[in-house]
Amino acid sequence: MRRRFILALAALFSLAAPASAQDRVPVANLSSVPFDERTEVMILATSHYAGVEGVTPSHFDTIIRRLKQFAPEIIAVERVPAHEIAMFRTTPHYARTLDTYVGSYLSLMNLGQAASGLDPIEAEVAMSEWVGSPGSLDEASQIERLMTAIAAYEVETALIYYRALGGRERDEWPDDVPKAVRSELSKLDVSTNERVAIAARLAEELGAPRIWNVDSHLEDAAFGNIVPELMSGLETAGGIEAIVGSEPFSTLAKIQDEAVQNGSLEPAYDYVNSPEYGRGDVRSQIDVFNRMPFENKSGLVRQALWDERNFRIAANLRRAMAARPGSRVLLIIGAGHKPWLDQILAATLDMRVVQWTESKSE
Incomplete structure (x- = not known):
């Protein structure tokens, strides 16, 4: 009887053993x-x-x-996403970070927000719902997406729509795509950074609607x-x-x-x-x-x-x-x-x- 009690007590304590003493299974x-x-x-x-x-x-x-x-x-x-940039802009503690990782593109974001009517977070949310390749859209929709991407600092996304619209080979552009935006995208277009040389090119060839930051x-x-x-x-x-x-x-x-x-x-x-x-x-x-x-x-x-x-x-x-x-x-x-x-x-x-x-x- 005493032996059974000791065995039962031992079993009870084994169940109550700390997690560190038990086998763990990878999630x-x-x-x-x-x-x-x-x-x-x-x-x-x-x-x-x-x-x-x-x-x-x-x-x-x-x-x-x-x-x-x-x-x-x-x-x-x-690349830094729009919701972090929005936070950076609320405090001087991130002034250097904003300058280092966004820099001159910040003025482009302002142009994108004015054109799209969306703040960076709203633009980011709108982009999460995009489907369809750039080439499947009409010109007005391509321009709308380009400027929405600029509003959200997704410049590689903007680049694939810039290219779909004719890119550097296009001579005449509608006023809906400001000259400052075209100028920056034209420079980005020839970059050998992996965001352009791999991500943007791959997105184009696969028909992806967006490149995520x-x-x-x-x-x-x-x-x-x-x-x-x-x-x-x-x-x-x-x-x-x-x-x-x-x-x-x-x-x-x-x-x-x-x-x-x-x-x-x-x-x-x-x-x-x-x-x-x-x-x-x-x-x-x-x-x-x-x-x-x-x-x-x-x-x-x-x-x-x-x-x-x-x-x-x-x-x-x-x-x-x-x-x-x-x-x-x-x-x-x-x-x-x-x-x-x-x-x-x-x-x-x-x-x-x-x-x-x-x-x-x-």
Whole structure:
């Protein structure tokens, strides 16, 4: 009898054991959605090629061909969304952030808002309902969408409608598209930044109605407070040059130089999206601050703010997915974000992360 009581008591205590003592199951494993039916999302890591000598639009041809096989229905880029810009404009704390990431485009936004009658948030909401390719619309509708996109600071979206309307080859334009807007879009049109060279071009070829802005910089105001101590720590450790010259960045530089000379950036994208590069980037670019003895724990602050930014990017991407449920997703973003976003987005019930390295070159 006493033995039964002890066994029952032991069983009771095992049920009451703290969660840390129990086996944990990844959230994704608890899903009722069959794995092969989950929404596919690809985080395409990229270097930034705007202004890099020798890089032309044709260097991205193979990248476009491989992404067309993936056929994303939502294309997102590393640009600040309208709802964050609206917040930046309410306080001087974000004046530098606004100047850095929006700059002269702010005056274009004002033109877009005047033309569309929508503030940035209203424009962003209106765009979430867009369907149909730019080429399927009449000219008046194309112009309306172009100016709505400008109102929301979605300049790559505006670019695909600018191109649909004739782009730089068009001589005469209606007054509905102000000269200042045309001038900025004409300059953007020839950029080799990945937002144009990949996202805008891919959106055109697939007939996507929009390119989503999903970056975040709400952490910038707090980040500015720790920059002096971070820079001091870097100088003690050999300076930024020491990081740039370390792995995996030195290998990437060699691969990129050779890729530019050979006319295709595909090898660079293969490397920067590899697990090897991701591990090296985390250690050399982010975790490096955790190995420095900061008096005010600036390394830990830096880590927290970096995590905050990536969680917000993931949240902005999920907002796009909520507007277009079940749509295959591509996010093109700086390589340092990929390890975090892959992990964050994999921990959910309704989607699965697919890798660039799973796609095949023709």
